[in-house]
Amino acid sequence: MTTTTSETRGGAVVPERKSVTQTTANWIDERTSISGLVRELGRKIFPDHWSFMLGEVALYSFIVILLTGTFLTFFFQASMAEVTYDGSYLPLKGIDMSAAMSSTLHLSFDIRGGLLMRQIHHWAALLFVASIGLHMLRIFFTGAFRKPRELNWVIGFVLFILALAEGFTGYSLPDDLLSGNGLRIIDGLVKGIPVIGTFTSYLLFGGEFPGTAIVGRLYTLHILLLPAILVAALGVHLLLLVINKHTQFAGPGKTNDNVVGVPIMPVFAAKAGGFFFIVFGVIVLMATFFTINPVWLYGPYDPSPISAGTQPDWYIGFADGALRLVPSGLGFQIGDFTFALNVFLPIVVLGLFIVLVAIYPFIESWVTGDKREHHIADRPRNAPTRTAIGAAGVVFYAVLWAAASSDLIATHFSLTVEGVILTLQILLIVGPIIAYLVTKRLCIGLQKKDREIALHGYESGRIVRLPGGEYIEVHEQLTDYERWRLVSFEDYKPLMLRPNAKGQISPLERARSVLSGWFFEDRITPVTTHELEQQHHAGHGALEGDSGTEIESGHH
Amino acid sequence: MRKSTDISPLARKPRKTGRRSPLASIALILIGLVATGGAYALFSTTASASTTAANQQLLTEGSKLFQANCATCHGMNLEGTQQAPSLLGVGAASVQFQVSTGRMPAAASGPQEEEKPSQFTDQQTLALAEFVGSKAVGPGIPSKQYLGGTGNAAKGAELFRINCAMCHNVAGAGGALTEGKYAPSLSGVSALHAYEAMITGPQNMPVFNDANITPSQKADIITYLKYLDKNPSPGGLDLGNLGPVSEGLFLWIFGLGAIVGVTIWLTAKAN
Amino acid sequence: MAQHDDGVTTPDSGAAGSPVGSTVALSSESGTGVVPLDSVENPGFPPHNPRQTNLDPKKDKNAERQVTFLFFLSIIGSVFALAAYMVFPIVPGDFGSIRENNLFLGLGITLGLLGIGLGAVHWAKQLMREDESVEYRHGTRGTEETRAKAVEVFELGDQESGFGRRTLIRNSLIGALVLTPVPAVALFRGLAPDTDPTALLNHTMWKKGVKLTHDPTGVPIKASDVTLGSAFHVIPEGLNQRSDALEQKAKAAVLLMRLQPEDLHVTKGRETWNYEGIIAYSQICTHVGCPVALYEQQTHHLLCPCHQSQFDMTHEARVIFGPARRPLPQLPITIDSEGYLIARSDFHEPVGPDYWERHV
Numbered sequence A: 001m002t003t004t005t006s007e008t009r010g011g012a013v014v015p016e017r018k019s020v021t022q023t024t025a026n027w028i029d030e031r032t033s034i035s036g037l038v039r040e041l042g043r044k045i046f047p048d049h050w051s052f053m054l055g056e057v058a059l060y061s062f063i064v065i066l067l068t069g070t071f072l073t074f075f076f077q078a079s080m081a082e083v084t085y086d087g088s089y090l091p092l093k094g095i096d097m098s099a100a101m102s103s104t105l106h107l108s109f110d111i112r113g114g115l116l117m118r119q120i121h122h123w124a125a126l127l128f129v130a131s132i133g134l135h136m137l138r139i140f141f142t143g144a145f146r147k148p149r150e151l152n153w154v155i156g157f158v159l160f161i162l163a164l165a166e167g168f169t170g171y172s173l174p175d176d177l178l179s180g181n182g183l184r185i186i187d188g189l190v191k192g193i194p195v196i197g198t199f200t201s202y203l204l205f206g207g208e209f210p211g212t213a214i215v216g217r218l219y220t221l222h223i224l225l226l227p228a229i230l231v232a233a234l235g236v237h238l239l240l241l242v243i244n245k246h247t248q249f250a251g252p253g254k255t256n257d258n259v260v261g262v263p264i265m266p267v268f269a270a271k272a273g274g275f276f277f278i279v280f281g282v283i284v285l286m287a288t289f290f291t292i293n294p295v296w297l298y299g300p301y302d303p304s305p306i307s308a309g310t311q312p313d314w315y316i317g318f319a320d321g322a323l324r325l326v327p328s329g330l331g332f333q334i335g336d337f338t339f340a341l342n343v344f345l346p347i348v349v350l351g352l353f354i355v356l357v358a359i360y361p362f363i364e365s366w367v368t369g370d371k372r373e374h375h376i377a378d379r380p381r382n383a384p385t386r387t388a389i390g391a392a393g394v395v396f397y398a399v400l401w402a403a404a405s406s407d408l409i410a411t412h413f414s415l416t417v418e419g420v421i422l423t424l425q426i427l428l429i430v431g432p433i434i435a436y437l438v439t440k441r442l443c444i445g446l447q448k449k450d451r452e453i454a455l456h457g458y459e460s461g462r463i464v465r466l467p468g469g470e471y472i473e474v475h476e477q478l479t480d481y482e483r484w485r486l487v488s489f490e491d492y493k494p495l496m497l498r499p500n501a502k503g504q505i506s507p508l509e510r511a512r513s514v515l516s517g518w519f520f521e522d523r524i525t526p527v528t529t530h531e532l533e534q535q536h537h538a539g540h541g542a543l544e545g546d547s548g549t550e551i552e553s554g555h556h
Numbered sequence B: 001m002r003k004s005t006d007i008s009p010l011a012r013k014p015r016k017t018g019r020r021s022p023l024a025s026i027a028l029i030l031i032g033l034v035a036t037g038g039a040y041a042l043f044s045t046t047a048s049a050s051t052t053a054a055n056q057q058l059l060t061e062g063s064k065l066f067q068a069n070c071a072t073c074h075g076m077n078l079e080g081t082q083q084a085p086s087l088l089g090v091g092a093a094s095v096q097f098q099v100s101t102g103r104m105p106a107a108a109s110g111p112q113e114e115e116k117p118s119q120f121t122d123q124q125t126l127a128l129a130e131f132v133g134s135k136a137v138g139p140g141i142p143s144k145q146y147l148g149g150t151g152n153a154a155k156g157a158e159l160f161r162i163n164c165a166m167c168h169n170v171a172g173a174g175g176a177l178t179e180g181k182y183a184p185s186l187s188g189v190s191a192l193h194a195y196e197a198m199i200t201g202p203q204n205m206p207v208f209n210d211a212n213i214t215p216s217q218k219a220d221i222i223t224y225l226k227y228l229d230k231n232p233s234p235g236g237l238d239l240g241n242l243g244p245v246s247e248g249l250f251l252w253i254f255g256l257g258a259i260v261g262v263t264i265w266l267t268a269k270a271n
Numbered sequence C: 001m002a003q004h005d006d007g008v009t010t011p012d013s014g015a016a017g018s019p020v021g022s023t024v025a026l027s028s029e030s031g032t033g034v035v036p037l038d039s040v041e042n043p044g045f046p047p048h049n050p051r052q053t054n055l056d057p058k059k060d061k062n063a064e065r066q067v068t069f070l071f072f073l074s075i076i077g078s079v080f081a082l083a084a085y086m087v088f089p090i091v092p093g094d095f096g097s098i099r100e101n102n103l104f105l106g107l108g109i110t111l112g113l114l115g116i117g118l119g120a121v122h123w124a125k126q127l128m129r130e131d132e133s134v135e136y137r138h139g140t141r142g143t144e145e146t147r148a149k150a151v152e153v154f155e156l157g158d159q160e161s162g163f164g165r166r167t168l169i170r171n172s173l174i175g176a177l178v179l180t181p182v183p184a185v186a187l188f189r190g191l192a193p194d195t196d197p198t199a200l201l202n203h204t205m206w207k208k209g210v211k212l213t214h215d216p217t218g219v220p221i222k223a224s225d226v227t228l229g230s231a232f233h234v235i236p237e238g239l240n241q242r243s244d245a246l247e248q249k250a251k252a253a254v255l256l257m258r259l260q261p262e263d264l265h266v267t268k269g270r271e272t273w274n275y276e277g278i279i280a281y282s283q284i285c286t287h288v289g290c291p292v293a294l295y296e297q298q299t300h301h302l303l304c305p306c307h308q309s310q311f312d313m314t315h316e317a318r319v320i321f322g323p324a325r326r327p328l329p330q331l332p333i334t335i336d337s338e339g340y341l342i343a344r345s346d347f348h349e350p351v352g353p354d355y356w357e358r359h360v
Helices: A020-032 A034-041 A050-073 A099-109 A114-141 A150-172 A177-191 A197-205 A214-244 A264-289 A314-325 A341-368 A384-403 A406-412 A417-456 A480-487 A507-520 A529-539 B026-049 B053-069 B091-100 B122-135 B153-163 B191-200 B215-230 B244-267 C057-087 C095-126 C144-161 C167-179 C181-191 C197-201 C245-252
Strands: A003-007 A013-017 A082-084 A096-098 A258-263 A332-334 A337-339 A458-465 A471-476 C133-136 C212-214 C231-236 C254-258 C278-282 C301-303 C310-312 C318-321 C333-335 C341-343
Touching (some): A020 A034, A050 B244, A096 A099, A114 A150, A114 A384, A150 A177, A177 A197, A264 B244, A314 B244, A341 A507, A384 A406, A406 A417, A417 A480, B053 B122, B191 B215
Antiparallel strands (some): A003 A013, A082 A096, A332 A337, C212 C231, C254 C278, C333 C341
16 A cells, blocks of 8 residues: 555645545556546446346346356267267166257266356346347337437347347257257258258258267357357447437436436446346346256157157247148149248248248338437327338237147147137237237327327316316326426428439339338327417316317328 | 957967067077066966955955946946947956946947046056956956156157057157047056057057067066156157147247237337 | 535436436437427436335444444354254265255255345345445547547558568468468368268168067067067167267167057068067167157057157058158068067168268
8 A cells, every 4th residue: 555645735645545445546547547437337327227238138138157167168068979878867878869969968967056057147148048039029019129229239130130040059058858859940940941041951060960060060069159259249239328318208307418327436337236136136047046048857869769749948939830830731842852941831931920020120210301309208108100111010020939838728728729729820910910900000099199298287086076066087187397208299290292303203102102102191199288278278287178189180 | 448448369378488589689589588578477367366355245246246247238247239349358457457447337328438537446447457357358457567657768759669659759749540530649658558558459559469579578677668758858848748839839929929029019019 | 515525426316317428428419319409308316215224223233233233143154054964964875865965054054145245235125325426438449649640550550560561471461360260170170080971871781580678688689578568778789889889879779669560551572570460679769860659559649749640550650740840760670480479681771860961
């Protein structure tokens, strides 16, 4: 510790002791200029809303995955060399299996805490993908992907795909019966791709399925290539978050030009840091009490056995479900070649669905023609068409997901497998349409109700008798702060069809105009000051007259 | 029971010799011997049972019970009717399995007969089984030596995965079949019933005769099933052993549910 | 508003209702947004309601105690985990000991983590500064000045290098860059052997005279062993001795069943493929390759547990439900002089899922 002297204002010299923290901070700053970074970021404001924490859940489970995964690599052998198991699990003793499977059993049953680490790793992986999914839904339904965050949506989408890839490669590593059959399905899927399928599968497996290469290759992807890309993309994702600052929900005092919330130092740091430990704790709690992926029951991979209820982990379920919902007999032979439409169709449909999700921000901004920056998150009801599109997408995904457990649905609800599949086939087409229509009506209904409340206040439940003998219910007016949440959303008009410089209207522009009209039809306009004043005069504050609702229909 | 439980005449021909393939190793001969021995032991059980005097009474009781409870559907002489298959040749094992698990007498028609509380005492069930078994040769009640769970669990587990897991699931949790039928869960199923099911192939289950899975191999499978029953998962509760579906559902509902709960608490204003 | 030196302002409780000004225009274009002239005005920040811990020193003290307690709980948890590691080791041969090890170690770690987490959040919520702060946003795009500077940098770079001017250099560089990864791509051909995959997919281990044997023991099967209603899982004789056993098994696995001969609907040319009602079919699903082996002996249906394709074994495994497109290939079988089941030939078509080069 150094002792320096400094002059006080009075001129007297007093010795001043510098603490270890100060000295260390000084030492670091003199070599890194970190003080600039701390000044820049230390008091950054982060808005408080529960749904803003979902991305953090993903981040934290990823950290848990990195920590436990590192532990597992110290014991796992990514080799398909055949060994005879001689560990402590009796029902597999003396059975031939790959070194991968054998080392998985060894780290589960012969290393203290090994099973716990494996279970933490796997539960955290499931949580990782699930929280990314929920995070994406939050972003979508609040319109937080709009300018200037379209790029970050795409990066987040890439992270989601990487998480799926990480999940699938990890699931396949133990080389157990369940994951082996999963790989077999992948092999069949790849072979079904026209022209390049056979060779792609051949290269992937290093020869014929299953070969002796796949586990080692997936391991390299799982612990090196994919995590490296993931960490890099995550860095960009967070950097853009800092640059763009977080969105916030509309509220009194909150505008498109400010961020209202708690500073990173100390409140947000404490909450977010504490939240990391809570997420970690919840994952460990699950791993303590609930078995996940009991590979010892599945046994080593062998091409002829299979277990009833063979399913992938939940996040691949939608793809497995898509395979199940294909109707019989699709595909044909042309000349010397076979076109496996029953396999290729789901690949194409899922591919299209995924691409649509990835580029949705660009589609919406093209359709709406909205080029402004948006920092106020929409309430889902205030963007009825987008919310309805999202609901349709969710239903489409959910039906595919449910289809992956068609057999378990059948056994647990005493139905027939055939009936369940037929129902889901119909739902896959009809479900999203119904979801779209219902959600849109629901949103508009909620908007109308908001408008009613903003204008006339809440129903107080208090009944008053008027001098004329008439009974009416007193409506409680809102405060300005309460009302602001209901009225502060933006109104849009559909794009006007305008000829270009040559005086022509291109078909693309025409389509855009039609889509824009569809996107903004049936919109409810926010309450204006004028309407409020009118209402105030008509109702004299407390008592409601019958002024009806002012709803503007978008068909003009 | 439907027509399927009848056994072809080929199965009933007792094999007098072990396998003598020129390629067979000593191990194969051993397995063959065990198989033959097992089959012999089985058939001799049935044969000797029908001879003793004490059993004559049992057969009479069985006959009465059969006329009263089974004959309407299966015919007075076990020949079968429009509603139900012939019971000639199904063997005592089949009757004991069907009756003591409550699947017979049949309940209202569904996709398949369900397990329910048995309507008969063990003694009555045995009487019925011996009576049916005495009418034509079929798989007899298995010998106790295969039911003790003293076989090789590892071999049993391997055989289980190859022959049973595709319907009953690797953990014996059961699974779906076509048109509403299902393979039941095997957890808690007694060794006797497991053996009898293998050898008789109730309803849509295929028959696993002693040439397919030898009695000692069946004993291995039973040993594995007992091991599963006795040793709960070391990783904690097993969520029904339904695989990734139950894990995914649990994660979404409870795992993510708990965490979303925490986020709400975390961002709520302190009062 | 209190102005902090870092540009962050804090709305004091007294400043409630103060107007919220706009600082920077976020974009030059407005798009299709409609801003009515008489839209309701933002009422500004609401008055601040202080929390209990600020009003009541006793509650403040309580919260402090709770946070400390939670942190202590975490310490206890971590110590407990360490103790559990030693007290509950894995005892070889005792399967239950793994469960105890997992349980108690997990409990300790959980407590250690949740104690810190809950404590920190509780601290932040109850004892740290609670009022909200405001930070202003600026348009994401750089200022005109910065953008002009950036353009200038590029122009200078272009001028000084001659990138735009010396087109020959530039284009040849682009060409070179495009080509450099090509050798790397070619290297990946080495992922698989040089042999042609389609030739491998066309054949299995089965050929004339190969015995049908039990999976996994490799014991040959006699026709007399296969009784009505039986289902045998079959591998070709000699499979277990091969070094590529798994690859061969993945193509050659067969399910053997016996039906009443009169239940079989045999097409022309396949009359000799079954032996007295004993039929052998490839176990590999023609959809995406799962083993299909859920044989129902009464309905004679075969179900795939992966994607629920169903095959009717009385009609040569034709597809009756599900995504599969083709019937399962049949293995022609007969018996040898000793009564053992043998193959008459290989499958007459490639087994398993469709692939591009597949043709019959």
